[in-house]
Amino acid sequence: MRLHRLTVTAFGPFGGTQEIDFDALSAAGLFLLHGPTGAGKTSVLDAVCYGLYGAVPGARQGSTLSLRSHHAAPHTPTSVLLELTVAGRRLEITRNPEQLRPKKRGDGTTRDKAQTLLREYVADGPQGPEWKPLSRSHQEVGEEIGQLLGMSREQFCQVVLLPQGDFARFLRADDQARGQLLGKLFDTGRFAAVEERLAELRRGSQRRVISGDEELLRLAHRIAQEAGDSPDARDYPLPHLTPGEAGVTGAVLEWAAVARSGARERLDVALAAVHATESAHLAARRHAEEAAELDRRQRRYAQARDRSEALAARAPERAQVRERLRRAHDAESVAPAIDLHEAADRDRQAARAAEQRCRALLPPQLTDTSRNQLAALERELRQELGGLAAARRAERRALAIGTELASLDQESRADEETIAEAAEWLTGWTERRLAHQRLIDDCQDAATRAEHLAVRLDPAMRALEAAQLRDQLTGQVEALRTERLRAAEEATTAQTHWLDLKERRLRGIAAELAAALRPGEPCAVCGGTDHPQPARAGDDHVGRTAEEVAHAAYQDADALRAEADQRLGELREKLAAATAGAGETPAAELAACVRELQREHAAAQATGAGTHAAREKLTHAEREYEQRRTQHEDAARRAAARTSHRDALARELSALQDELAEATRGAASVAARVARLERQVTLLSEAAEAAATHAAAAERLADADARVADAASRAGFSSPQAAADAVLPEPERSKLQHTLDQWQAEEAAVAAELADPQSQLAAARPPAHLAVAEEAVEAATSALRAASARDAAARERCIQLDQLSAQATRAARTLGPLRAEHDRVAALASLAAGTSADNERKMRLESYVLAARLEQVAAAASARLGHMSAGRYTLVHSDARTSGRGRAGLGLHVIDAWTGSERDTATLSGGETFFASLALALGLADVVTDEAGGVRLDTLFIDEGFGSLDEQTLDEVLDVLDSLRERDRTVGIVSHVADLRQRVPAQLEVVKSRSGSAVRHRIDV
Template identity: 25%
Template sequence: MLPKKLVMSAFGPYAGEVDIDFSKLGKKGIYLISGDTGAGKTTIFDALVYALYGEASGPVRETNMFRSKYASTDTQTYVELIFCYGNRDYRLRRNPEYERPAKRGSKIVVEKPAAELFLPDGEIVSGVKEVTQAVAELIGLDRAQFTQIAMIAQGDFLRLLLSPTKERSDIFRKIFNTGLYRFLQEKLKKEAEETAKKLESIKRDIEHDKKNIQLAENAVLEDSPLLSELISKISEYTNKDRKTAEQISKKIADNEEKLAQNNSQLGYAASMEKIKQEMALCKTEIEKNIPFAQQLEKNYKEAKERYDKEYAAAIEVIAGIKDNMGTYDEYDAVLVQEKEYVSQLAVMAQKEEAECRQLKILSKQIEEGKKQQSLLQEAMLKKEQCRHREGILQKQLEDLQELLVNTADYNALLNRYKKACEAYKAEQGSQKVIHAECDKMEKAYLDEQAGIIASALQDGRPCPVCGSVQHPQPAVLVENAPDKEQLDIIKKKRQMADKKVSELSMRAGDLKGQLSALDGQIIKKAEQLLGCRERGRIKEQAAESQKNADRERTVIRQEMDKLQKEVLLKEKLDRELPLLSGKYDDIGEKAKEYQQKKAVLAANIENIGEKKTEKAKLLTYKDKTEAVKMLENKEMHAVLLEKQMNEAQKKFAEKENFLSSEKAKFTVLRGQLEKSSTLDLEKLKSMRASLTQAKKELTENQQLIHIRMAANEKALKDIIEQKDSYEELTEQYIWQLDLAQTVAGMQSGKSKITLETYIQMQYFDRIIERANTRFMVMSAGQYELIRKTAAQDMRSQSGLELDVIDHYNGSRRSIKTLSGGEAFKASLSLALGLSDEIQSSAGGIQLDTMFVDEGFGSLDEESLEHAVSVLNTLAQGNKLIGIISHVGELKQRIDKQIKVSKMPYGGSRAEVIN
């Protein structure tokens, strides 16, 4: 992947559209990106990565931070990249989410993120996720892999250089996709844990079954660790209970036979006693019911006599009323018709009166509405004039408010800038003190080292430093010289002081640039709005102007509210007046219709009166209601006569049947009693009680044994069913646990190296081998990276730490002992080795470009020469390498450059120099 052209618009510190033509830099070699602090050098990397993957090059900046604070509101924020891959050109365009003015009105809307990829064949891929996926598939790398290979930022590869095994393992997992081995570790561990859970569950079940085993009183069952022995003992105890239960069953059967014989005898004796009781009851019932039967017979005869006397007369009256019932219906129909006509006439009169009242009201409303309509003609025009003036005032107020906010921001920013300058000066003084102390200690240390070597020199033997066999002026030991640890501590303090001074300088520079840009915006805005360029009067004049504009806007809004009501009233009248006129005509037609219906109903009422008089002459009773009432009385009397006679007859017959039945029953019972034999009932009852008690005791004992047998047999069955599973899981858990601990690096007494770490170690060894080809060159053959093989302890993960071999003295020490410049060279070498290994592992990936961000400032002249030489060698293989740096020597060594400048107003700009 080789970038050819990059366009940034309102992106980061770039306020307008910036065009960077990478094709002017060629297809290989080194070019330098230089410029002021905060001007936007790293932003070029951010824009390139954002165009490809929709994210920044590093973790600090997020996509919602890309909108330039210097850009005007109508300038779009986007990045466009043209790059070559496989000798074919591709074009990318992306924009982040940002706020912009609406195309209509004064609202602020959110521009949604969007992306487009234009392919060589003319096809277009759209959508944020879709474009990112298409780029990853085309290049063969995701963002994380791309930034590790092509975007080398100092903070990232220093972290890779000094990271412990765990952090480095996380980095390699993403790059080399070793998560599959970690997944295998977790899966083996999970399977061992699941087997342990199953085994523990079976153990709990077996213990539960043991607790459920029931024993007879004073009986003991000895426990055994072997399931087979326990099963044998439970079986033996259960067989013993089974034999006892069989003996009890025989005794119960004998008892039940005797009890059945006793029950038979008791039943016979009880039946004879019951016969005697029933005979006495029958005799009592017969004697009690004979008087009742005689009275019921008398009642029946009296009811029969009344029925014969009155029933026929009532039937005759009923027939006469029914024959004349039709005449009453005709008379009632005439009355109903007359009442209906009268009711309709009253309704028509009311409706006519109501319509006339409504006509008067509508006539008045129409007249008044037309008067108001003519008075409201000018309201709409006045309202539009007020609305236009209000928009002008609103824009003026917004501009004034923005000016006041910018003025407050300027004052706050000015205070921050002053504090930043003070902090920078104070820290710069501390830095000078630490530098002087460090230089002094470093010289003393080196003199001491020379003295140590000189103390071991002997005439005739070569010096390990210069090789001479004569030593005319050997160095002497220095008193109170610091040791290596003390020197490292002061160097670390010096490095921290340098870093802090640099950070404070960058911070003060950024604040100064922001202050200058904001000052220009305020003066320009104040001159446009107030005609004032005096800073001291801007706030006062803006506040006064804002107050006047706000007062005028309030008056206009009050007038608009009044005009709005008039406009709404006119619109309402325009809609309602035609409707009222139409309604007036409709109501007039209805009033005429009601007058005609009234005349027809009056004629109908007169005709129905004559018919009512003729029908009344034919009636026997006053009306149909009176005739129906008389009919119902006669019918009820006839029914009552018949019912009283039937009920009296039924009661008399029922009593006669009851007496006959009781007499026959008494005769049968007396015959049964005469033929029966005599038994001792009390003696039989005593024998039954004795047999019943014996049966109860035997049954309870039998139930206890059966319950105990059922529980023990269930427990025995459950234990037998789980025996094979228990033994199988125990054997399985042993080898699963051993395997899981092995791949997780948890074996006792051994280095804690997981399976994933072991695989990553192979990649790491190849990375170190590739890195050393550069590190040996950049360190002039002094240093070589090597993987640490011995763990610091057996409790933490190991296998991915680094040591360094110093070929000047043959020592091997921690990578952390390197100085700042040495660490940068080691870090750059390791990052280049990582880049080589990733491309080699990925296979077929074409990356024709690389970017290195900062770090060269810590190198001396010789080291800088070696580093540039290594990068030049790397670039000879058709690779274009960009370097961000403030180092002046690089500007002299590198001809091709992208120069980034921070402008006082309007953001930054970039220029390609070749």
């Protein structure tokens, strides 16, 4: 990283814009940044840090509002521009912090947000060399600069900007802080990543081993569950094991083998018990089957006797059923005639009821009319209906004419309204058109007047601003004139007091010289060694300190007077310019004139803005005029044509109304008369048809009476009613026949059962004890089932144990390589983490690499430290533990060549600590620069610390710093030491004044 240019504006103590050319200062390789206390030397370093990181070093960090200079003009924005080269890229960073500025209108202030701009110099741009903008985002710029520099703001301030009081921080830092900085500079994060990766691999392999052990233990518990509460399981219980514990695999496999052996022994015992219970069960079943057969035959023979007695008791009932079936069979020949008679009777009754309903709807005079008379009346009414067809057409035409006439009347009223409205609107058209034209002319005149007023308004406002500034500056000039007179008086008083003290001191200078005389030492004036009568100081004697204080007070007072003169001259120049712009016109009068112009301009501008709208209104009114005129003419033409058509329709309607009055004969309309006639025709037709249907049904009933009487006589029944009573429905007849057939089948079965010889022999034997035999079978079955269950359980237990043992064996084989891998990875991870017994110094891998880097840094620093300390001190790295139980770290010790002992850097004196820290910082920069992929640090700043060095050591330190130019590196020294101004030719001086600090470059060739 190399700095080229720094430009600050209104930043810290710098009230204006100051530019620092680092390229010119860096040409000598070593430059001095000096100035009085509080002038702003450290603010230069703050600006560099703020340009890079958007924040100042931590010790001076506060609100961004505090970065703004109190000496800056209110409208001058605070900004920092830094141009540098880093990682081979030339960049320009511009930062404006958040700040308050006066409002552009009105009183008070407004807050401007922080802004950042990053640009890159491109030598081969499209139009030649140019600065190419990269980003305006605070976050993007911060990330880009952070990646290029490779260090945070705190690390940058510790390695590049060594601020006041922080020289020894890195030298005396603890191992952790020193390791963080070195790790960032040397990019050793990959070694930490290796440690983390090994730790992850160890955790992963440990999880896999524990998972495998858990799987083995899960299988062991399942084996224990399958083994059950057996003597083997009780005598050899499953040991208590923890996943990850040594010996899990062997213990589980050994215990599984014992469980399998016990399960096979229990299977052999269960199989022998099954064979014994099967034989007992077979004998019990044979005995039970014999008893069941004897019992069955005895019960069947007894049931056959009971059924025979029951059949004999129901013999009369069977005779009645046979007789009922016979009569039903005889009545089957009469049934069709009976059905016909019943149907004819139902039809006659229905026809008579229908005829009565139809006659009830006829007029009273037609209730008893015969069927032929009703038919004649129906024919007459149908002829009358035929004659009304023409009248119905005339009625429909009359309705259509009425509808059309109503529509014509509605259209006439609408056209009359249109004609009246159009005529009324057209009457005032000329006046409206002239009003629109006048409005357009007024708007155009107002727009022209607004342009003239705008030309007058701008100089009036400038004159008002000048008058206000004139009045303000007049008061300031008067106040500053009074202040200048007071400063001049104070300067004169201070000068008089200083001259008085100086004169008194000169009168008593002999006393001062006499006070320095010592017996035997030569006098500084005469050279004599005898001092018989040395002068004595009087009561009014003034010492050198009092004179210097008075002189400083006089200089300060004179500086205040000069500053007041300068400020008064500047204000007078501004007042003259403001008076030239405003004249002698009072500001109130100018303000009233401006307000009047603004009011007139706003009114004219508002009126002139309506020109377009006025033209649009005129165009709209002209279009409406044409529409109204066209509507008036069209409505008049339609009204004339409509009058003749309405007269023709009225004549046609009158003729149709005369025709309809003849056809309706008192009805409301022809349709009403037609509907009434159609209703009468329908009633007469239905009554005649119902009378005919009733007569036909009566004839069919008489014929059915004769037929049913003849059929009943031939079938042997005394009357048709007797035959009807004998008829049975088919379902009932089938049911009675089925009952009779069942009785016959039952008689045959009972006879066959009673005649069976085996049944007769069984009935003669004693009763069988079936319950006892069945109980014996059930007991044998239960015993066999229990034995079979024990056998199946034992067999299933053996199968499950074999399967689980096989699974455990496979899991153990899989777990073996995993456990070996875990042991290997765990050993590597422990070694890298510093927890292994093989790692004697308990150093982590990253710490080991950083220790090697720190050895390089110490070696590079020792070369310069030896030169600075005249060969006395040497820096060495120490990897000893920092405490009794701690790990070896990144320690730094110093070897004292005078005593030959190695001691801690905290034992160095202030001056020794300074040049040791300086040598370490320079050595760190060398190693970082040489490290491939590291950050090149071409610019270093050393803030204070040289005052603690004696003259010889200072020469040696400067020789070391001067040698840095061989590596093209620049070192900036920030110091108050006066000797350095004579020793360092390239200087940047910061000068302070009441108006703010300024920088001066001085480069002696």
